[in-house]
Amino acid sequence: MSGTSGSCAGTSRRRRLGWLVATAVALVISAVNAASTLHDAGGAGARLDAWEPWVWELSSSSFWILVMPLLWSVARWLRPPHLPWPGTAAAYLALTLPVSAVHLLWMAALRPPIYTLLGSHYTPDWSATQLLYEYRKDLLVALMLIGVGVLIDLWAAAASPVAAIALPWRLEVRDGSRRHWFTATEIERVEAAGNYVELHTARGPVLHRATLASVEAELAIHGFVRIHRSRLVRRDAVTAVAGTPSGDFEATLAGGAVVAGSRRFRAALG
Helix, strand or coil: CCCCHHHHHHHHHHHHHHHHHHHHHHHHHHHHHHHHHHHHHHHHCCCCCCCHHHHHHHHHHHHHHHHHHHHHHHHHHCCCCCCCHHHHHHHHHHHHHHHHHHHHHHHHHHHHHHHHHCCCCCCCCCCHHHHHHHHHHHHHHHHHHHHHHHHHHHHHHHCCCCHHHCCCCCEEEEECCEEEEECHHHEEEEEEECCEEEEEECCEEEEECCCHHHHHHHHHHHCEEEEECCEEEEHHHEEEEEECCCCCEEEEECCCCEEEECHHHHHHHC
16 A cells, blocks of 8 residues: 555545536436436326426435445455455445345335325335336446446546655555554565465564455565465565475475475475
8 A cells, every 4th residue: 555645635535526526417317317207207198296206316316326435435445455356346246235225225215205295105116026127227326336436546546646656565454443554574474364364464463354366466566475375475584495295395484484385386486
């Protein structure tokens, strides 16, 4: 991770601007849809109060406007290095299910009291056909908004090229609401630990929710190599290598640890 307080502020401003633009677009689309619904209903001879399409559209778009920053934050966290890109794509698709469910509950809670205030009655349709219809629309909207968030992040990063190299690289590790940062030289080795990886650092072992493959991709340019299917080491932390009778090897690290390596990865240490 790199940057300065100025670049962070600039990034926040660009994200706020992106949200404002997306909000304006959503409201324009809602207005166009409401007007089109009224026009189509009039042409078909259907009875429809003039305010109804506006309630439908605005009760829906208000949800997306409010949830947009949270959706972008979650989508940002699901991208590499936290997950590899195939995992990110699967996570994005899975994310659309709870988002759609909350969207339906939002509309079901918002529309009845508005209808009552306007002297009418609204009953949500919970049939399977209607739920599937709503989910198809929500799937497209959610993925589109996630894509917009990715584009805004790319724009924010491209707008601050100098800030991006102002500070040395650091690995960000989240521990609940706290964040920790480690330079490459503070990490001696990384080992797979279920859904986490364990970082062996100068400050002690630390669990990091990421895959070994994603961490390897991030640390490779900082001199980390894989010596086992479940282990990475910083190459310049290796002080000795000794073969074992099985044909594998053991690497001694600067901190004193002796770790096992697999023969298939022996060439990584030169």
